[in-house]
Amino acid sequence: MEEKIKELGLSEEELFAPVDHSLAESEKITAPRYSYWKSVFRVFFRNKVNIVILGLLVFMILFAYIYPTLVEYDPYANLLDPNSKHLSPSAAMAYFGRNIHWILGAGASGEPTFDAIWNGSRISISLAIICGAINMTVGVLVGAVWGFSKKVDAFMMEVYNIVGNVPTILIISVLAMLFSPTFWTMVFALTVVGWIGIAYFIRTQVIIIRDREYNLASRCLGTSTVKIAMKNILPFMTSVIVTLLATEIPSYISYEVFLAYIGMGMSDMSLGRLIYAAEGAMVTPGWEFEFWSPVAIASVITVVLYVVGQNLGDASDPRTHM
Numbered sequence: 001m002e003e004k005i006k007e008l009g010l011s012e013e014e015l016f017a018p019v020d021h022s023l024a025e026s027e028k029i030t031a032p033r034y035s036y037w038k039s040v041f042r043v044f045f046r047n048k049v050n051i052v053i054l055g056l057l058v059f060m061i062l063f064a065y066i067y068p069t070l071v072e073y074d075p076y077a078n079l080l081d082p083n084s085k086h087l088s089p090s091a092a093m094a095y096f097g098r099n100i101h102w103i104l105g106a107g108a109s110g111e112p113t114f115d116a117i118w119n120g121s122r123i124s125i126s127l128a129i130i131c132g133a134i135n136m137t138v139g140v141l142v143g144a145v146w147g148f149s150k151k152v153d154a155f156m157m158e159v160y161n162i163v164g165n166v167p168t169i170l171i172i173s174v175l176a177m178l179f180s181p182t183f184w185t186m187v188f189a190l191t192v193v194g195w196i197g198i199a200y201f202i203r204t205q206v207i208i209i210r211d212r213e214y215n216l217a218s219r220c221l222g223t224s225t226v227k228i229a230m231k232n233i234l235p236f237m238t239s240v241i242v243t244l245l246a247t248e249i250p251s252y253i254s255y256e257v258f259l260a261y262i263g264m265g266m267s268d269m270s271l272g273r274l275i276y277a278a279e280g281a282m283v284t285p286g287w288e289f290e291f292w293s294p295v296a297i298a299s300v301i302t303v304v305l306y307v308v309g310q311n312l313g314d315a316s317d318p319r320t321h322m
Contacts, residue, residue, distance in 0.1 A: 036238075036318070044315035050308070057304045064121040071101070073119055075269065078110025085110050086287045105289040108277065116274055117294050121301065123270040127183065128252040128305075131190045136245055139195035143202025144229035148210050153203070160200050163193050172255060173264055181266045186259075190252055198244065205240055206233055239316035246309020250302040257298055271298045 044050055078084040084106055087095060092102035092112070104113040146156045163171075175189035209215070210233065218228050234241075259265040260272025261279070269277075274294040281287035314320060 039318075039321040040312075040315050043320050044312055047311070050311050053304055053307055053311075056300075057308050060121070060301055060304065061125060064118050064125055068115075068119045068122055071115060073111075073115045075107075075111040075116065076109055078106070081110055086281070086284075086290070088286055088289060104293045107290050108281075113290055113293050116269065117271070117297050120269050120271040120274045120294060121297060123183065123268050124253050124256055124272065124298070125301065127186060127190075127256055127270070128249045130187055131194065131252045132245060132249040134187075134191045135195040135198055136241070136248060138191075139198025140202055140234065140241060142195065143199035144206055144234055145226060146199055147203035147206025148225050148229050148233070156199070156203070160196055163196050164200070168193070168197070169255070169258070173259065176259060176264050176266075181264070183266055183268055186256065186266045190255060198248065201244060202237070202241075205237055209233060209236060239313050239318075242316045243310060243313030246306055246313055249309065250305045253298060253302050253305075 084095065085108055087102075087106040089103055089105045092106045093099075096102050096106075101112040101115055104117065107113050107116060142156070146152050171193055172189045175192065176186065179185040179188070206229070215228055215232050218232060253271070256265060256270060257272035257275060260270060260276045263276065265272045265276065267273075271294050275291065275298070278287075278290040278294065281290040282292070
């Protein structure tokens with residue numbers, strides 16, 4: 001023992017000095033502070049692939065909004081020039097000169113395919129973001145109350161049984177045909193019943209957790225149903241909501257492209273409208289770039305949105321923060 005004390009280099013008075021006891025100090029918990037969203041982003045950016053994919057998504061969205069504002073795009077500027085139509089990238093650069101506008105060739109009206117794609121991307125992305133914001137907001141709020149209130153559940157189940165048995169694409173197609181095919185008409189068609197499926201999914205998740213002890217205690221203390229849903233339930237479902245959003249936003253681009261491809265899309269030259277207009281070029285030798293370029297961009301935007309959303313949803317799960 002004496003050898004151990006000598007190794008420490010301390011006197012017996014120092015080793016066995018009395019220590020003051022403080023009740024206030026003993027109650028303090030020395031644990032690191034936990035920030036939910038800080039932990040979410042830490043887990044998300046831990047994977048280097050997520051950084052690359054997110055960077056690609058941000059670049060594409062910014063390019064879709066910034067590039068059209070910097071470039072004057074007139075799809076009919078070369079309409080009267082027969083030599084400017086249906087040109088491959090090499091032929092377009094040889095005819096118009098080497099610049100970024102012609103790297104994907106020229107379309108049926110002599111318009112630069114590159115410029116047309118990014119103007120169309122801006123419309124399609126705007127449509128997806130607006131529809132996603134409306135449907136997710138309404139669906140999550142209604143679904144939270146729907147799953148917690150038995151009176152609301154009885155009414156909403158009847159509404160869901162009626163609307164849910166009708167194919168969504170059929171409802172959207174009918175609404176698109178009834179009204180003039182504009183941007184806001186398409187927003188209306190995609191959101192008038194689009195939130196019901198989201199609300200039903202949220203309702204199912206709420207039912208799973210609504211009768212847990214802390215919710216029963218809040219109800220016994222007189223807390224309102226809306227407040228319990230907003231404060232106790234929805235924050236617990238953050239990862240579920242983010243994952244659901246990851247599937248919803250790309251689906252609106254897919255709906256828009258599909259409706260335009262079958263001739264029922266909006267009149268604006270969105271990605272879907274560009275694909276529809278270039279349908280004949282798909283099988284024409286030398287014109288393939290007119291069709292496959294907007295198809296490729298639409299596919300990349302959809303896939304990247306989905307992957308980023310799914311990975312962010314996984315990072316939103318508190319169990320991954322350990």
